[in-house]
Amino acid sequence: MIADESTLNALFHLTSTLLWISGAFLLIRLIDAVVWQRLMVAHGYHAPRLLRQIIAALIWFWAACGVVSLVYGLSLTTLIAASTVSMGVAGFALQRPILDAFSGIVLALQRPFEIGDWLLVDEESGVGRVTEMNWRAVHLVTPNEVTLVVPNGHFTSNQAVLYSRPQQFFRDEIKVTLPYNVTTHQGQRILLGAVNQIDEIAAIPRNSIISIADYTERGILWRILYWCPDAGRVPVFRFKVHQNILRNLHYAGIEVPIPKLDLRRIPARPEQSDEFSDIDPLILHIPIFVVFTKEELRQLSTQSNNRLAHAGTPLLRQGEAGDSLFILREGMLEVRKAKEGQAETVVGRIQPGDFFGEMSLLLGEPRSATVVPIVDSMIIEISRDTMTQMMQGRPELANYLAELLAERQADSAAKIASAQIDDVEQQPQSILEQTLIRIRALFSLG
Structure with a gap:
């Protein structure tokens, strides 16, 4: 009888324990299916594995307490007291890992x-x-x-x-010192042009800001706030901006200010000036003026006009007549073309030091594209009247200019499918002859 009672008690304890274990297991699976996988996913959250493990551990601990207290009739006071002391010691020893673990839960839930x-x-x-x-x-x-x-x-x-919220691009800052003789408008043209010459920055629908930060012994300290499209490439974009600034300053004839010490002395002999010092450096860099003499370059430099082109106002319009060549000194220009019956599309950009309009100047052709300043820009304009004086004074210039233009036209023709070109080998010579005839007729060279 006693054996039967012991067997029944053992079976009762075993069955009750299995029920508690089964209940805990089912509760964990229910929470996993309903809370973690359905409700949180539906609201766009992903429950971290650590949180799920902690909840499961608490359920198992609750089941163990139920088995000890209700099945075997033991007191939980001693168990809880021992557990509290053990958890306190473990918590003190594992304070940092526990902080990191719960911080990980917070980060996973808030998702900053x-x-x-x-x-x-x-x-x-x-x-x-x-x-x-x-x-x-x-x-x-x-x-x-x-x-x-x-x-x-x-x-x-x-x-x-x-840096990646609320959008992928963010604002970066660069400071540059320019000489005191640089006006505010000129400084803005040079610095804004340097930023907008980078296609990835220009594509961001936010405007860069140019401001004056301070006045120093070296010059005026300018602040450039521009939008950077990728935080991982900040050094690359900063280098490109600085590179463009140096190039723009060079073409504008502005030296980067350096610390100076004023000394007074009597020179042993007069300093000799550079033979090209009175010629605009931009004109010296234009390929079509390579064969011009120093006197002719000086004449171009003195008779050329500096013009301010305002941002958004077309400088040239496609299809219009033109009789001048332009060189960009400061700023940034956009080239747009429109096919018949279609809207204009951007086909290129003009940076400081680039020239355009030579076909209208030398051949009398209408403007092949519309040119619009992106920022306020300073340009050099050389008129046909100025070129006429030089061409009539030295007619052989027509031969060189015809060769240069013929080479450009031949390069363009080479891009056309060979099936569309008749007698390809004779094409460059034919272009040269036609170009020379047109130049001589336009400038009345006989």
Whole structure:
């Protein structure tokens, strides 16, 4: 009888224990199916694995307490007291990992950043792209391919700069010192042109801001605020902007200011000036003027006109007659073309040092495209009257200019399918002859 009672008690304890275990298991699966996979996913959240494991552990602990107390009739006071002491010691020893773990839960629920976002943790570590987020840390990869492992607790107790929200592009800053003799309008043309000459920056639908930051011994300190499309390539874009600034300053004839020490002395002999010092440096860089003499270049330089072209106002219009050549000194221009019955499309950009309009100047052709300043721009204009004086004074210039234009036209013709060109070998010579005839007729060279 006693044996039967012991057997029944054992079966009761076993059955009750299995029921508690089954109940805990079913509850965990129910929470996993309803809460984690349905409700949270429906609201755009993904439950971190650590949170799911903690909830499951609490359910198993609750089931164990139920078995100990209700099935075997033991007191939970001693068990809870021992567990509390053990958990206190473990919590003190694992304080940092626990903080990181719960911080990971907070980051996973709030989702302040995602995989692929760019973060600035601190100035020393620099910017990095998020590649992994786990229960302990966030992994970042810097532009130099260095992996940073940042504990989750850092993000709950310190500030981090997020570059990828609310949009992928962000504003970067560059400071440049220009001489005091550079006017505000000229400085804006040079610096805005340097930024807009980078296609990826110009494509961002936000305007760059140019302002004066300070006045120093070297000159005026300018601040450039521009929109950077990719935090991982900030050094690349900064280099491109600086490169464009130096080129624009060179074409504008402006030297980068350097610290100077004024000394007074009596020169041993008068300094000899550069033989080209009185010639506009931009004119010296134009290929069609390579064979011009120094006197002719000086004449071009003195008789050319500097014009200010306002942003958005077309400088040239496609199809209109023209009789001048232009050189861009400062700013940025956009070239647009329209096919018959279609809207204009952007086909290129003109940067400082580039020239355009030579076909209208030398051949009398209508403008082949519309040119619109993106920012206020300064241009040099050389008229046909000026060129006529030189051509009539030295008619052999017509031969060189005809060869140059013929080469350009031949290059364009070479891009056409050979099936559309008759007698390709004779085409360059034919173009040269026709070009020379047109130049001589236009400039009345006989």
